[in-house]
Ligand SMILES: [Zn+2]
């Protein structure tokens with residue numbers, strides 16, 4: 487094959503268009519990956535809706551890429567990656583490597599970080615280019631469709647879970663792809679998961695209970711016990727005061743989304759008592775290695791809805807309208 491097919495975002499708010507392009511060539515330190523599967527993420531909707539700053543068009547979305555290395559660029563030595571290796575390419579696609587953040591295990595905060603499917607063409611394509619040093623090895627025991635959804639929601643969710651410290655009772659607001667993966671890890675770690683959904687969404691509540699959540703209800707409800715921590719996966723600012731009301735003194739509210747609507751003002755007394763609100767941004771490669779190892783141990787099961795590459799717009803639309811439980815992936819071999 488000498489050409490690649492990609493679903494391309496060419497202008498703000500427009501649907502993706504299928505384009506046939508020359509096979510991308512890997513530059514120094516890069517590899518070309520023949521993509522088998524790519525997860526569909528809420529961040530892709532924020533990209534489509536131009537809710538992320540400084541988008542340069544055209545761009546190929548997709549940052550939960552599973553595939554095999556097909557070509558090595560100059561300087562990639564066979565000791566790191568070889569042709570045929572199965573790899574994952576997550577949101578963090580590159581960093582400067584020398585700023586204070588990069589040097590202190592906070593490469594997720596690097597000012598010059600590059601993100602896959604946002605600043606670098608992503609995996610809504612038959613082929614893509616990735617920096618070799620940012621490709622993640624994948625657990626052999628998990629197939630491509632099972633592992634792709636872990637590469638964003640799972641990874642960032644895992645970082646959120648780590649920020650909860652040793653919290654025993656954890657609330658999860660917005661029980662989609664990320665939450666249903668991280669709930670399994672939390673339960674495996676013998677924590678209690680409280681699932682909060684949109685009003686009236688009893689299907690998702692039942693789904694959360696089936697995974698082992700000790701309680702499931704609506705976002706505005708008061709859980710039967712005060713929570714030690716809460717993770718917000720839904721991009722709705724009004725959840726911040728709701729979650730603050732649900733956590734105990736000293737409790738943490740972790741915001742896991744890259745984008746969130748404005749947080750309404752709230753009385754200081756719901757923050758008082760050493761409660762805290764923080765955000766989690768992106769991920770580090772260390773998070774990736776740690777989480778993927780853990781995910782294989784649990785093992786994290788993801789309910790997957792599969793679409794073909796040229797059905798990417800339908801997949802995004804289904805995600806936007808909450809038409810499936812779990813995660814959606816594109817399968818390039820369809
Ligand atoms: Zn840096």
Ligand SMILES: [Zn+2]
Pocket residue numbers: 527528529530549577638639
């Ligand atoms: Zn994502």
